[in-house]
Amino acid sequence: MSQTPTVDNVNDALGTAAEAADLPTYPVTRTCPYSAPPVYEEVRNGERPKKVRMQDGNPAWMLTRYEDVRSVLADPRFSADRLAPGFPILAPGQREGLSRQPKFMLSMDGKEHNDARRPVISEFSVRRVATMRPRIQEIVDDAIDELLKQPQPADLVKWIGHPVPAMMVAELVGAPLEQQPYFRDLTSRILAKGVTWEERFEISKTLRKFMDELIASKAENPGDDLLSRQIIQQREEHGEVNFEGLSALAHLLLFAGHDSSAGLISLGVYTFLTNPEQRAAVMAEPKERIPLAIEEMLRFYSITDIGAARVALEDVEIGGVTIRAGEGVIASVYAANHDPEVFENPGELDLLRGDRHHVAFGYGPHQCLAQNLSRLELEVVFETLFRRIPTLQLAVDVDELPFKYDSVVFGLHALPVTW
């Protein structure tokens, strides 16, 4: 039977789990730091968005065009609630894991999200973040001092990639100095290669206890840090402290800020070391050009690609298809950032490209809260590392580098270097 394809029969043909068996599976793992998972090209080259099969066997729409990805992520007719029926399952145990935790801001919609985010945005304004530069510089210099004490080759992920973002989070939440090594150790263990789900859950519980005790101590004795300012503000406005909300916030800062910063620090150093000509051009005018290089690395690697998912709250037309209420959507920021309609030669890494309109930090009201802190942290790391250790080089062949193909956030498990 031949049929003229219409929006409706495309939906009918792809609508159920039973019929999802032949669809490409998602998430897909990368096979190389320089090329896209083929499913994105496949979908992009089609006439309109297609469906993929998620971990639990259910279908979800895959959006790859820049315009479509931005539309979905900014559209209030799509929900970010990870526990809502139809929300795409990216990893086994996602729903069970999340249902045991206080609700994160990234799972909230509309007014609830606005009420949670508004009180915190001043903490990450461009101006406020700029005042943190001297402390970030100290943290980075201390980490480099430690690296330089190590026998060579030394692992840059272990000595810079993990500790610097951990110390940034410790600084934000005002963790007492004497507790920082303990905190750094916990956060590093949770990211270690080969850590099992059970171990991760146990460490995560310990981290939550750490944060909850910290919040309780800040409530008794407020200091000069993000958590204390939230506590003071909540008491002024509501007469009481929302401990559960603060616990979710502290945990979000850690789990959103740590792995991703670690990933881009290690990929960034790898990029500079393996592209000496581009590195020379960038470092010739570090103040102006390192920020450009960071934007390009954000775009090119799109390390947090797996994760920008939504579920439709009503029927919505996008990119020539109708997404029905209750259907899940994957908005690939990697694919959007490699859309040839928007970025010239998107597969080419050009550190001086100067495009700031990528969606590596997401788009819409959920766009990364701490993105400007993340940019500054990366800037200080790259500037300081190559200024202080100009002879830095890879200690192994590129082929031997353990890229995190197995992880939700892309990066490197280790980066052995000498100097």
Add this chain to the structure above:
Amino acid sequence: MRIAKHDERCVGSGQCVLTEPAVFSQDDNGVVLLLTDRPEGPAAEGARKAVFVCPTKSLSIMED
């Protein structure tokens, strides 16, 4: 051209400030602040880019 802002949508991402600091800033609450609503020359070009990158469409342009 004239720039208008819609405070209730702003989520304080700071994209506008990073893209065109001659036109945009953030107030003490992190919400967008216009340093001028009629940018000219290169600042007008920068402001157009800033309006495009705003994640919540909290900025708009009215042509004269």
